[in-house]
Amino acid sequence: MHVRRGDIIVPGLTEAQLLADKRYTPLNWFIAAAQTIRREAAWRDLPIYVVSDGHEHELTGLLAVPNCRLMTLGTATGDMLLLAKARLLFASAHSTFSMWGSYLGGVPALYYPGKMDENVFPPGSVIFESEWSAGQELPEPVDN
Numbered sequence: 001m002h003v004r005r006g007d008i009i010v011p012g013l014t015e016a017q018l019l020a021d022k023r024y025t026p027l028n029w030f031i032a033a034a035q036t037i038r039r040e041a042a043w044r045d046l047p048i049y050v051v052s053d054g055h056e057h058e059l060t061g062l063l064a065v066p067n068c069r070l071m072t073l074g075t076a077t078g079d080m081l082l083l084a085k086a087r088l089l090f091a092s093a094h095s096t097f098s099m100w101g102s103y104l105g106g107v108p109a110l111y112y113p114g115k116m117d118e119n120v121f122p123p124g125s126v127i128f129e130s131e132w133s134a135g136q137e138l139p140e141p142v143d144n
Contacts, residue, residue: 001034002089002091003052003054004054005058008024022117027059027061029112051101080104083104086105089107089109091110094115103121108127111130
């Protein structure tokens with residue numbers, strides 16, 4: 001999961017104001033995604049790695065999900081390559097960082113509803129890209 005926070009979260013903004021920013025993806029969406037992963041047999045045992053420019057205290061609810069942890073390789077390039085090794089990417093809205101991770105690894109990506117700007121892969125690609133809402137099924141895992 002790529003949880004973009006550093007250049008978006010401004011103290012004092014309401015959730016409605018944040019949602020109006022095309023770059024913002026609510027933390028509760030990532031939490032719902034992590035909980036869905038833990039319920040679906042095909043994904044249940046996979047670790048969930050969170051790459052974020054946010055602070056650990058901003059991610060508390062997400063990091064409380066079993067086998068979900070904040071990861072960094074110490075550099076932006078390293079973290080992008082970590083995303084590229086994912087089997088499924090829950091991407092931050094309007095984030096070229098997420099998009100590059102998906103592109104470099106050929107990783108299927110899911111986005112918050114209404115926040116997917118464009119496809120990374122050409123039409124007809126076998127790599128799954130879509131918006132996702134809690135309650136929807138996840139795509140099948142891919143090996144990379």
